[in-house]
Amino acid sequence: MTIEFQDVTKRFGQSKALNNVSFTVERGEIVGLLGPNGAGKTTTLRLISGFLYPTRGKVLVSGQDTRNHAREIRSQLGYLPENNPMYEDMKVWEFLSFIGQVFLYRPKKLRRAIANVVEISSLGEVVNKNIGTLSKGFRQRVGLASCLVHDPDILILDEPTSGLDPNQVIEIRNLIKELSSTKTILLSTHILPEVSAICQKVLIMNHGEVVADSAVSVLSKSGETKIHLEIKGKHPELSEQFKIMPEVMTVSHKGQGPNTSFVITADKDISAEISEYCLMKKLAILSLFHEEVSLEDVFRRLTHKNVEN
Structure with a gap:
């Protein structure tokens, strides 16, 4: 099961929620959809699930256009919205049965399906309890179970993990990882460690546009390096010299007592070039080391740059 956006634009009146968005989610991938509030993440998910249609362009699920095949596509999707609404006066098994009846008409098949998702989601101890009495972690498990009753190929x-405590977050992440063995999963979040923990690929959105589409491991490296340099003496003027190096993206400096420290972001490790320059200028290097830029740094750079532009 694949998901494909082809030059998708979505307008709400005069407001443009998505602007010419294109991407593909391949079968069996866990893809993280990242972006600040208002980036277009929820609109993207609703377009995939057929609750919205594009103003322009196409959304394809397994090659089928959501506009023309919404019913068939919805039968292949499990969609967990943020703050998933549930009937709090229902018992867990009643709610799962209620959801399951939309897709599964044979009682025997429905009972087997409910038993299966209760086991997968570890809901056995609360299956006969009212949803309104459950902790947030168990409620989220019930929400996931309701997405799985009809055994969909794609989970949205x-x-x-919004609003969960650290232990509950780990439990839900582990469950999502287990489900990925048989499902294609698109996960929208603003929690960057979540993407690093469970996703193979990341889409970063900002102001309705995709600003990055890459494997997490590739994006985390992103060809960038942070270089930390400390030089003996007061040399703030070196910032301008480092900035004109072709590989350098940003330079910041601060005085530390009698010395000067720099943080240089470059599109590759240029520690050797910086060392050579300092030796040529007869500057005493107290420390020099580099580190890979984190996913958080890449996210901030991409979304901040988009705002500036």
């Missing part, structure tokens, strides 16, 4: 999860 909108902020699945």
Whole structure:
């Protein structure tokens, strides 16, 4: 099961929520959809699930256009919206049965399906309890179970760990990892460690546009390096010299007592070039080391740059 956006634009009146968005999610991938509030993440998920249609362009699920095949596509999707609404006066099994009846008409098949998702989601101890009495972690498990009753090929999860405590977050992440062995999963979140923990690929959105589409491991490296340099003496003027190096992206400096420290972001490790320059200028290097830029740094750079532009 694949998901494909082809030059998708979505307008709400005069407001443009998505602008010419294109991407593909391949079968069996866990893809993280990242972006600040208002980036277009939830609109993207609703377009995939057929609750919205594009103003321009196409959304394809397994090659089928959501506009023309919404019913068939919805039968292949499990969608967990943010703050998933549930009937709090229902018992867990009643709610799962209620959801399951939309897709599964044979009682025997429905009972087997409910038993299966209760086991997968570890809901056995609360299956006969009212949803309104459950902790947030168990409620989120019930929400995930309701997405799985009809055994969909694709899971669309909108902020699945929002509001959970650290232990509950780990439990839900582990469950999502287990489900990925048989499902294609698109996970919307603003929690960057979540993407690093469970996703193979990341889409970063900002102001309705995709600003990055890459494997997490590739994006985390992103060809960038942070270089930390400390030089003996007061030399703030070196910032301008470092900035004109072709590989350098940003330079910041601060005085530390009698010395000067720099943080240089470059599109590759240029520690050797910086060392050579300092030796040529007869500057005493107290420390020089580099580190890879984190996913958080890449996210901030991409979304901040988009705002500036």
